[in-house]
Amino acid sequence: MVDDEPLITNLFETSLREAGYLTEIADNGKKAMERFLYGDFNIVITDINMPEMDGRSLLDNLKSVKPDVIVIVITGYPSVDSAIESMRLGAYDYITKPIDPDTVINVIKRAWDKQSLELQKADLLKRLQEANLRLTEANEMLKELDQLKSHFISTVSHELRTPITSIKGSIGLILNNTIGSVDDDTKELLNICYKNTDRLIRLINNLLDIQKIEAGRFELNRENTDIRRLVEECATALKPFAMEFNVTLCSELPDSKIIVFADKDRISQVIYNLISNGVKFSRGGRVVITVGNAEQGVHVMVSDTGPGIPHGKFDEIFGRFNLVKTVSDTTVKGTGLGLSICKAIIEEHRGKIWVESLPGKGSVFHFTLPKDHEEKRISNIEQGM
Structure with missing residues (x-):
């Protein structure tokens, strides 16, 4: 406390100490400043009009x-x-004379509470800034790791695809007796090798697709495409695969074309993936592909007689590296990339993909695609001819 009137300082020194405050007294601003420099004070109470150094200068x-x-x-x-x-x-505040000790103590309490809150606020702000800094550093590290991962996947996938494609082609030549005949046992082994190289190529292509999706370089080559024809081609290509699993593969297609403005290779990839998944999980059962018109678009359904999917897993199965697993069938192997790629392809076409399923009752995978204005433009041209 700083005041040049001893009566006031003595009165308040006693009152403040009784209230539990450690108090020091100075009779002018200069002495107060000297003590302040060498002490640890939280609150200073000072008169304005004093000799040597007034309250405002202090x-x-x-x-x-x-x-x-x-x-x-x-x-x-x-x-x-x-x-x-x-x-x-x-x-912080001012007190007018004559001074009441209780008033001063109340002002000090308010000031002390304010300072405590300010200190807590400063501490929280400091912690928040430190946490943000750590988070920023962690994000930068994650970005670097993600870039390294993407570069690694891209490099390894490209390096593997060429020799594996060459191996597949060479095995195909042998199986077709192009370079001479082979016995049945050898053919059986070569067929196994051929199928495994095909599986590796699909895996590599999936890894490259994921890398493109993550990098935002997933491009579509759209054209007017008959969705019915794509289903027929995929079903035909997968019939031998379905026979291996003793699965009946059926298509329920409309009589006329259903044209969508889409990337036919990518949509074929989606259909192929959904059918092959259905076959793998429906051993000895049935897979049906249905195509129909939807509101302002086309609706494709792939239903199977597999063990079904728990309700809580519907969204999870479209995530990356999430293999469709069921309680009753844990033998199906895979990377869990296919459905996430399907989701990216359909959403890039501004469509929707989802699943309906009951455990023990099979699953139905749906996707819809908008027909888009390009199909309408061509229809108008045809009508004008």
Whole structure:
């Protein structure tokens, strides 16, 4: 406390100490400043009008040394303007004479509470800034790791695809007796090799597709495409595969064409994947592909008689590396990439893909595609001819 009137300082020193505050007294601003520099003070109560260094000068010096120190000024009624000016310069509050000790203690309590809140706020802000810094650094590391992963997948996939394609082609030549005949046992082994190289090529292509999706370089080559024909081609290609699993493969298709403006290779990839998944999970059962018109688009369904999917897994199975697993069939192997790629392809076409399933009752995978204006434009041309 800083005041040049001993009566006031003695009174308040006693009152403040009784209230539990450690208090030091100075009779002018200069002495107060000297003590402040070598002590640890949270609150300074100072008169404005004092010799050697007045209260406003003391306030200015205190704030330059410790900006968060709380300063309360004491003033007589004629000096209220000076007190208000002191508050503008950074004082917390002012008290007018004559002074009541209880009033001073209440002001100090409010000031102490304010400082405690300010310190908590500063501490929380510091922690938040440190956490944000750590999060930013972690994100940068994740970006670098993601770039390394994408580069690794792309490089390895390209390096593997060429020799594996060459191996597949060479095995195909042998199986077709192009370079001479082979016995049945050898053919059986070569067929196994051929199928496995085909599986590896699909895996490599899936990895490359995932890399393109993550990099935002997944492009579509759209053209007017008959969805019915794509289903027929995929079903025909997968019939030998279905026979291996003793699965009946059926198509329910409309009599007329259903044209969509889409990337036919990518949509074929979706259909192929959904049918092959259905076959793998429907050993000894049935897979049906249905095509029909939907509101402003086309609706494709692939239903199977497999063990079904738990309700809580419907969204999860379209995530990357999430293999469709069921309680009753844990023998099906795979990478879990196919459905996530299907989802990306359909959504890139502004369509929707989803599944309906009941455990023990099989599953139905749906996707819809908009027909788009390109099909309408061609229809109008045909009508005008």
